[in-house]
Amino acid sequence: MGCNIKRKTINTIIYHIILILIAIVTIIPFLWTFSTSLKGQNEAVFSFPPQFIPQTITLENYVTVWNTLPIPRYFINSIILAVFGVILPVILCSMAAFPLARMEFRGRQAIFLIIMATMMIPGEVTMIPTYLIINRVGLMGSYAGIILPGAVSAFGIFLMRQAFLSIPREVEESALIDGAKVWQIWLYILLPMVKPTIATLSILSFIGSWNNFLWPLLILSDPDTYPLTLGLYKLQGTFVANTRLIAAGAMLALIPILVVFLFFQRYFIEAAYSSAVKG
Numbered sequence: 001m002g003c004n005i006k007r008k009t010i011n012t013i014i015y016h017i018i019l020i021l022i023a024i025v026t027i028i029p030f031l032w033t034f035s036t037s038l039k040g041q042n043e044a045v046f047s048f049p050p051q052f053i054p055q056t057i058t059l060e061n062y063v064t065v066w067n068t069l070p071i072p073r074y075f076i077n078s079i080i081l082a083v084f085g086v087i088l089p090v091i092l093c094s095m096a097a098f099p100l101a102r103m104e105f106r107g108r109q110a111i112f113l114i115i116m117a118t119m120m121i122p123g124e125v126t127m128i129p130t131y132l133i134i135n136r137v138g139l140m141g142s143y144a145g146i147i148l149p150g151a152v153s154a155f156g157i158f159l160m161r162q163a164f165l166s167i168p169r170e171v172e173e174s175a176l177i178d179g180a181k182v183w184q185i186w187l188y189i190l191l192p193m194v195k196p197t198i199a200t201l202s203i204l205s206f207i208g209s210w211n212n213f214l215w216p217l218l219i220l221s222d223p224d225t226y227p228l229t230l231g232l233y234k235l236q237g238t239f240v241a242n243t244r245l246i247a248a249g250a251m252l253a254l255i256p257i258l259v260v261f262l263f264f265q266r267y268f269i270e271a272a273y274s275s276a277v278k279g
Contacts, residue, residue: 085209
């Protein structure tokens, strides 16, 4: 008995050490970028070993970036894309997942497997056909051309389906006995019960939409409609690879992601914990 407890303790310590090492490796690039954004023009950026604490902390890089490019406009454009990039996947993925999880019909499992099979197709393979379709329907240069191709995803359907499957059938049956319609069960009963999963899908959709670069680069042509990612791309050309200014722009782009994650953190952790318990 004592040997088993000691072995579990050692395994726990090893797991924590591995997780700490992974966290350190993951956070080092972020710390380096943040440190670089606070360095003055006379400080070395690419030094070995890296200098994470600037000799003189300055906000000059942030001020320069803010005054040189229309950062507020880029922020507004990114927010518009991110809002629709979150709302549409949550609604459409949950609508698609609802019948796959709660209804009995012929071919349900086959349809679900076909949807899951599309996850094995790289996005680069479908990019050209999607581009041709967007061009044919006249959505080039518009936000709709960016938002609609990502409005629903196989992963989102899978995530919501698994959440719906975790709800007991008795809940749905009781609602039917009380006279609730199918859409009312989906909207007023099941969706409130899977809030952690909705929060998880919202976070992932927001990050994907906020960091989207290649697709807006292909669709948009007017600089006034550029999101922040394309604005930062212009930043590199404007300052001729001034690493300090690019780092400051990257930190500005990171702020909304941190805010959204902190806001939904409780639900995100709850969904991860719930999935781990079910597994």
